[in-house]
Amino acid sequence: MKRFGRPLAILLVLLLSLSMVLAGCSNSEQSEQPAPPADQGQDDGEQAAADTPKEKVKLDFWSFWGSVTRRPIIEKMISDFNGSQDSIEVKYTFVPWGDIWTKNLAAIAAGNPPDAIINDINTVAHRANQKQNTNLTPYLAKESENIQDRFFPQLWEAVLFNGEAYGLPFNTDTRLLFWNKEHFAEVGLDPESPPQSWAELEEYAKKLDKVENGKYTRIGFYPLWGVGADIWMLNSDGKNFIDEDGNVYVNTPEKIQALEWIVNWRNRLGDKTVNAFQAEFGSQQADPFISGKVSMMVQNMNFYTQLRDYGKDVKYGVTLVPEREEGTGHWSWGGGFAVEIPYGAKHPEESYQFIKYLTDVDAQSYWAKWGLDMVANKNAANDPELQSIDVYKVAVEAMDKTLITPTPVFAPDFIGLLNPQIDAAVLGKASVQDALKKAQSDIENLVKSNKK
Amino acid sequence: MNRKTSSIRQREEIQGYIFILPWLIGFVVFVLGPLLFSLYGSFTNYNVTSRMDFIGFDNYKRMFTGDPLFWTSLYNTFYYVIFMVPLTTAGSILMAVLLNQRVSGTRVYRTIYYMPSVLSGVAVYMLWMQILSPETGLLNTLLRLIGVEGPAWLFDPAWTKPAIIIMKMWSVGGGMLLYLASMQGIPTQLYESADLDGANAWHKFRYITLPMITPVIFFDLVTSLIGGFQIFQEGYVMSQSGDGGPMNSLLFYNLHMWNKAFEVFDMGYAMAMAWILFVIVMILTALNLKYSKNWVYYEGGDNR
Structure with missing residues (x-):
C-alpha cells in the first residue's frame, strides 16, 4: 500500500489545488486589500472629534x-x-x-x-x-x-x-492607413493621393513592390500587417459579427469577399515572402514602415508617436482605411x-x-x-x-x-470559434466558403445554447 | 495491565491527531472545502458574482454535445500528453545513463544538463519563442546548416504542439536527477556477476539497470502524466494574445477552462470541466497502478 501512497497524494494535491484556484481565489484577495472601510471609520471618528463640518x-x-x-x-x-x-x-x-x-x-x-x-x-x-x-x-x-x-x-x-x-x-x-510619400513619388504615383478602395490599394501596392534577383526587397502593402483579417471583414460592410439580438453575420457575401481578398493577397506574395518579411519586423527603428520595407500600412492611430520618435526622416501621409468599393464606407475598428x-x-x-x-x-x-x-x-x-x-x-x-465591437452577451467567447476558421482559410487549410460556413454555424449554436 | 496500555494508546492517538491537526485543518479548509464547493458548483450556473442556480447536468451535457472547443482542447491535451510523457521519460533515462559513466567532468555535465530544470516560468517561454522563430530562430538556422528548411513552428498549426514538446525535452534534467540517484543505488555486484557471465553493455542495461529503476520510472510516469494534463501556460504565453494559437492548436484543456471561468464568467461550466479532467486523470492513474504490478520491480519484495 505504501507505494501507492505517494503518487496518489501528489495527484490529489495537484488536482485539488486546481479547483482551489477556481473556487477560492477570493480568499487571498481580501487580505491584500488595504481595508478602506476600517480606515474610514477611524477618520470619521477623528473628524467628528475635530468638529469638521464635512467628512471626506x-x-x-x-x-x-x-x-x-x-x-x-x-x-x-x-x-x-x-x-x-x-x-x-x-x-x-x-x-x-x-x-x-x-x-x-x-x-x-x-x-x-x-x-x-x-x-x-x-x-x-x-x-x-x-x-x-x-x-x-x-x-x-x-x-x-x-x-x-x-x-x-x-x-x-x-x-x-x-x-x-x-x-x-x-x-x-482607431485604425488608419499610413503611406510613404517618397515611395509613391519614386514609382510615379501622386504622393498626395492615397488609395481609396481595395482595388486601388492593390494596384498601388503592386507598383510599390520591389523585386531584386527574384526576391522581394520591398512590399507595397500586405493587409495582415498591422491589423487582423477580422478588421477587413468589418471594413467590408461596417457590420459587427453578432448584433445585439444575437443574429450572426459571419458567412455574408461581403465578409466572404474580404477573406478571399486576403487569401489572394497571400497567394500572390507567397507564404515564404510573407514569413520572411514578418520575421524581421521589429519595433521602433526596426518597424517595417519606418525602415522602409513596407510602403503602406494600416496601423493604430498611436503609431504616430513611434513615427515621431523614431522615424523623423520618413515622409508619410495618413488617411482613412480604404473602402471595399466606392460607397461601402471607410470602416475602421477601435x-x-x-x-x-x-x-x-x-x-x-x-x-x-x-x-x-x-x-x-x-x-x-x-x-x-x-x-x-x-x-x-x-x-x-x-x-x-x-x-x-x-x-x-x-x-x-x-x-x-x-x-x-462589444462582446455579445449571448456569445461572449465567439471569437474562439471564429479565429481558428479565419486562420484555416488564410493558411490555406480550408476554403474561405467552408471556413466561414463552419464558423457561422458554430457561433449560431453557441448563441442558441446561451439564449435558453 | 490491559487497561493501562489501552489508555497509553489512547493518549498517543490523541497526541497524534494533535500533531497532524494543522494539516487536517488546512486540508479541510483549503482542499476539501473548495473541492466539494466546486463539485456542487459544477451543477449550477455559478458566475462568481450574482448567480448560483441548480441546473442539474446541464453543464456536462453542454460540454459533450454543444461545445466544439471542448473536444479541440481535449484532443490538444491528449496529443501533448501522449507524446510528451514517453519522450521525456526516455530522454531522462538516456541522459541519466550517459551521465552515469565514469568520465572526467561528469559533475560539470550533470550541472549543465540539470540547469534548464531550474529555470522556469515565462522567461523560458520567451526564450523559446525566439529559438523557434521561423526565419531567424536558432533552431531553424541550425536546421538550415544541414540543409533542412524547418517549419514555421509556432505559426503553423501542424507544428505548434511538436514545438512545445521539443521545448519540454529541454528540461529533462529534473527526471534525469531521479534516475541518476536510483542508478547510483544499484549494487555493483550485479554488474560484476554479469561481467563474469559475459554480458555486454546492452545486456547490463536491459537486464540490470532498467529493472532496478522501474520504481522511479513508475513514479516519473505518474507524475508527468498528471503534470502533462495540467498544461496551461504554454498555450497562454506562447500564442498571440493568449487565445490558443493558430487554429486553436494550442488551446489546451486548462486554457479553455480558464477562458470559460474568467473571460465568460461561466464558472459553473469551468468547474464541471475541472471535474471531467479529474475523472480522466484518476482513471489513467488507476490503470497505471493496476498494471504497474506487471512491470515494476521492488527489490524488497512485493509486499512493500
Missing part, C-alpha cells in the same frame, strides 16, 4: 496604467480632482494588466470592490449581465446636462446593457476602455462624481494631449491644439466610421 469620502480607484508615461498623467488628473472639491478624496491604485480583471472579480465576489475601475469597454454589458458593475441610470437621471452627448455615439452604445449605462467611455482608438463602478462599491454617489469628472472635457483633453490617445469625449477630441496634429485630425474624422 475616500475612494479607491484602480487602473493598469503604471508606466512612466501614463501614470503621471492619471495621477495628475486625480490630484486635480482632489483639489477641486473638499468632500471626496481619490486614491490611485495601480494593478498590473495581468491581474486587474481577476482581482476585480474576486473583490466584487468578496463584497469589497474598488470604488471605480478602468475596464475594457467591450465587456461592460457582459459584466452588467453578471452584476459586476453598477447601473448609472439613477445618477445620470439627476443631471441637468445630458451626459451621453459628451461621447462618440458608438462608444456610448458600447456601455449600454438593456438600454441603461453601466460605465462611462474613457478612451478609444477598442478602448470605460470607467465603471464595480457592483457593491460603498460610495456609488461619490464614485459617480469622480467618473463624471474623468470623462469631462478638462480631464479628457489633458489625457489626450499627453498620451495622444483618442478620447471618448467629443469636445476634448476636437480641441484645436489636438486638431493641429495631422494624424489626430484624420483619426477624429475616422471616428465617424469606427466600429466598436
Whole structure:
C-alpha cells in the first residue's frame, strides 16, 4: 500500500489545488486589500472629534496604467480632482494588466470592490449581465446636462446593457492607413493621393513592390500587417459579427469577399515572402514602415508617436482605411476602455462624481494631449491644439466610421470559434466558403445554447 | 495491565491527531472545502458574482454535445500528453545513463544538463519563442546548416504542439536527477556477476539497470502524466494574445477552462470541466497502478 501512497497524494494535491484556484481565489484577495472601510471609520471618528463640518469620502480607484508615461498623467488628473472639491478624496491604485480583471472579480465576489475601475469597454454589458458593475441610470437621471452627448455615439452604445449605462467611455482608438510619400513619388504615383478602395490599394501596392534577383526587397502593402483579417471583414460592410439580438453575420457575401481578398493577397506574395518579411519586423527603428520595407500600412492611430520618435526622416501621409468599393464606407475598428463602478462599491454617489469628472472635457483633453490617445469625449477630441496634429485630425474624422465591437452577451467567447476558421482559410487549410460556413454555424449554436 | 496500555494508546492517538491537526485543518479548509464547493458548483450556473442556480447536468451535457472547443482542447491535451510523457521519460533515462559513466567532468555535465530544470516560468517561454522563430530562430538556422528548411513552428498549426514538446525535452534534467540517484543505488555486484557471465553493455542495461529503476520510472510516469494534463501556460504565453494559437492548436484543456471561468464568467461550466479532467486523470492513474504490478520491480519484495 505504501507505494501507492505517494503518487496518489501528489495527484490529489495537484488536482485539488486546481479547483482551489477556481473556487477560492477570493480568499487571498481580501487580505491584500488595504481595508478602506476600517480606515474610514477611524477618520470619521477623528473628524467628528475635530468638529469638521464635512467628512471626506475616500475612494479607491484602480487602473493598469503604471508606466512612466501614463501614470503621471492619471495621477495628475486625480490630484486635480482632489483639489477641486473638499468632500471626496481619490486614491490611485495601480494593478498590473495581468491581474486587474481577476482581482476585480474576486473583490466584487468578496463584497469589497474598488470604488471605480478602468475596464475594457467591450465587456461592460457582459459584466452588467453578471452584476459586476453598477447601473448609472439613477445618477445620470439627476443631471441637468445630458451626459451621453459628451461621447462618440458608438462608444456610448458600447456601455449600454438593456438600454441603461453601466460605465462611462474613457478612451478609444482607431485604425488608419499610413503611406510613404517618397515611395509613391519614386514609382510615379501622386504622393498626395492615397488609395481609396481595395482595388486601388492593390494596384498601388503592386507598383510599390520591389523585386531584386527574384526576391522581394520591398512590399507595397500586405493587409495582415498591422491589423487582423477580422478588421477587413468589418471594413467590408461596417457590420459587427453578432448584433445585439444575437443574429450572426459571419458567412455574408461581403465578409466572404474580404477573406478571399486576403487569401489572394497571400497567394500572390507567397507564404515564404510573407514569413520572411514578418520575421524581421521589429519595433521602433526596426518597424517595417519606418525602415522602409513596407510602403503602406494600416496601423493604430498611436503609431504616430513611434513615427515621431523614431522615424523623423520618413515622409508619410495618413488617411482613412480604404473602402471595399466606392460607397461601402471607410470602416475602421477601435477598442478602448470605460470607467465603471464595480457592483457593491460603498460610495456609488461619490464614485459617480469622480467618473463624471474623468470623462469631462478638462480631464479628457489633458489625457489626450499627453498620451495622444483618442478620447471618448467629443469636445476634448476636437480641441484645436489636438486638431493641429495631422494624424489626430484624420483619426477624429475616422471616428465617424469606427466600429466598436462589444462582446455579445449571448456569445461572449465567439471569437474562439471564429479565429481558428479565419486562420484555416488564410493558411490555406480550408476554403474561405467552408471556413466561414463552419464558423457561422458554430457561433449560431453557441448563441442558441446561451439564449435558453 | 490491559487497561493501562489501552489508555497509553489512547493518549498517543490523541497526541497524534494533535500533531497532524494543522494539516487536517488546512486540508479541510483549503482542499476539501473548495473541492466539494466546486463539485456542487459544477451543477449550477455559478458566475462568481450574482448567480448560483441548480441546473442539474446541464453543464456536462453542454460540454459533450454543444461545445466544439471542448473536444479541440481535449484532443490538444491528449496529443501533448501522449507524446510528451514517453519522450521525456526516455530522454531522462538516456541522459541519466550517459551521465552515469565514469568520465572526467561528469559533475560539470550533470550541472549543465540539470540547469534548464531550474529555470522556469515565462522567461523560458520567451526564450523559446525566439529559438523557434521561423526565419531567424536558432533552431531553424541550425536546421538550415544541414540543409533542412524547418517549419514555421509556432505559426503553423501542424507544428505548434511538436514545438512545445521539443521545448519540454529541454528540461529533462529534473527526471534525469531521479534516475541518476536510483542508478547510483544499484549494487555493483550485479554488474560484476554479469561481467563474469559475459554480458555486454546492452545486456547490463536491459537486464540490470532498467529493472532496478522501474520504481522511479513508475513514479516519473505518474507524475508527468498528471503534470502533462495540467498544461496551461504554454498555450497562454506562447500564442498571440493568449487565445490558443493558430487554429486553436494550442488551446489546451486548462486554457479553455480558464477562458470559460474568467473571460465568460461561466464558472459553473469551468468547474464541471475541472471535474471531467479529474475523472480522466484518476482513471489513467488507476490503470497505471493496476498494471504497474506487471512491470515494476521492488527489490524488497512485493509486499512493500
